[in-house]
Amino acid sequence: MIIQPASSLKGTLSIPGDKSISHRSIMFGSIAEGETRIYNFLMGDDCLSTIRCFRQLGIHIEMCPDSILVQGKGLHGLSKSDTILDCGNSGTTTRLISGILAGQSFTSTLTGDASIQKRPMNRIMVPLKAINAHIEGKDDSYCPLTITPSTLTGINYASPVASAQVKSCILLAGLYADSPVTVSEPSISRDHTERMLKAFGAKIETEGKCVTVHPNSHLTGREVIVPGDISSAAFFMVAGLIVPNSKLTLKNVGINPTRRGLLDALLEMGGRITCLNERELCGEPVCDMIVESSHLKGITISGDIIPTMIDEIPAFAVAALFAEGTTTVKDAKELRVKESNRIDTMTNELTKMGAHITPQEDGLIIEGGYPLQGAKLESYDDHRIAMSLAVASLMASSPSEIENSECVRISYPHFFEHLKEVSMYD
Ligand SMILES: O=C(O)C1=C[C@@H](OP(=O)(O)O)[C@@H](O)[C@H](O)C1
């Protein structure tokens, strides 16, 4: 993919459905009783992997012209798959489905692509074993995972990592336990599981950083309208701020407090982003955003805000390149265990463009104000890296070429069409 520098960005985009919420709508719809109809589902490869897995487990999932229809079979209605469950590139699918499979009366084996096979699964294996699940993995930590039936017991688990995937895995297993399961985490991670499980009828309570699920909750199918994904809007939020003379309207963006860290960080940098029409969509706050070119100032982000913008940090790093002064990202070691090691991959590629960026064990230090030149860039098959590099390329002095850019189909299949639609050239 060749990205030409742009002189301005103008127009309106409808942001595609939230990936995290799309995954959960299929999973919870499958283990609920009756029909779940999902609107604005994200047709990205990761969510299609979730659909494939639940079809393999005997759930009828129909693609209708305007929605997805899931014929739920209840908590105990899944059936054994004849073949290995293929989670593709999706960490969310792999970790959440493991919690559900731990409560089934049949054995399952699951795996995914080369990237998934390198991502740590001990973070779910440890708590699952603690509730008496039988789970085995390659070298005790990696896919393929095999989960065999057992009787799950209640637990109070203090997760060492702020991860919605770990939290959700344990909560889902908790639906099948013999007594309540409580999970606490060091900082609050995205809470879509808690919100949506409650809407499906589960008995689930949140108190600060602790969430408790009560077993044998009866889930009932429902309508889900998926809000736009702030993690996808992120690329256009940053692009609209850094490209001069720009004004973008981003429609229907989810601004759940556990997801809006990028918005808050960009506002603190002096970004002109206005949220209009704030409303609730299926229990999730959403708005329309107006983003205008801005003079940004460097800031430090660390601590509790990090999990609320973890997938947006590559895009945030691009904004920092155009801010006055230094921007520092701390406490973000989790970036090292995503689809790629995002601290290293962003450093390598932005350095090729002339950026002054220094990797840290748990983050990045970025000096703003250095001009970028076009370069031959690598996505490392990581969708967030491909899209962040495309945004940086808009501001380079010459065109850039992004290798292996097709990976955007994981979370934002129409990203390059949308980028072209709003890009103006002199
Ligand atoms: O629960 C989810 O839907 C997700 C949680 C996050 O991962 P971690 O839980 O590993 O932080 C995030 O990076 C991922 O894109 C989606």
Ligand SMILES: C=C(OP(=O)(O)O)C(=O)O
């Ligand atoms: C980390 C991501 O997803 P997952 O963990 O589901 O692969 C992501 O989408 O940036």
